[in-house]
Amino acid sequence: RKEVEQDPGPFNVPEGATVAFNCTYSNSASQSFFWYRQDCRKEPKLLMSVYSSGNEDGRFTAQLNRASQYISLLIRDSKLSDSATYLCVVNISGDMRFGAGTRLTVKP
Amino acid sequence: NAGVTQTPKFQVLKTGQSMTLQCAQDMNHNSMYWYRQDPGMGLRLIYYSASEGTTDKGEVPNGYNVSRLNKREFSLRLESAAPSQTSVYFCASKVLDVAGNTIYFGEGSWLTVV
DSSP states (O other): OOSEEEOOOOEEEETTOOEEEEEEEOOTTOOEEEEEEEOTTSOEEEEEEEOTTOEEETTEEEEEETTTTEEEEEEOSOOGGGOEEEEEEEEETTEEEEOOOEEEEEEO | OOOEEEEOSEEEEOTTOOEEEEEEESSOOSEEEEEEEETTTEEEEEEEESSTTOOEEOSOOTTEEEEEOSSSBEEEEESSOOGGGOEEEEEEEEOOOTTOOOOEEOOOEEEEEO
């Protein structure tokens, strides 16, 4: 079993739609959690950290469920520019483990 | 701000050739990393260096060597390239912090071994 698992997608949604991604992790000692965004043929970049209480950044909402060991990312009012691959990242004592990513395409 | 700079961006090698990927960061980070990214596999850690003078194996170290030349630079060497090493390679750095901090990536190096 992979340490960090994500639905690879692709998710194809129309502009304005709400889309949610889930990620599960296997190591209960995981300490912190992140979502990264990766555009085609580019490097990953931090989208947002994920806090236990849940956190929001504009149209993006991240949630963490430690008991069930999963993380989610919700994108509201999708824009064309949201098209990318979203990587779930789990930190275990400084060792960052990446999911394979979920690909999102937002269409006009 | 340059951030993390890696070279070359593209390289084609013949099986058995050697090459070194160079990486430098100007953010005064202690920790540096080399990842490879393959379709459907996500980013896999090859080697990392928690601080200057130390290096450790990651998830997929076979066929690679690294050198932490100084705090800024961390190079990855393929001694005898194999087609299985065709991949995109990312260098990254971050502050050494067990709580986890933002990890910054270079733009990637596309390597093809024929």
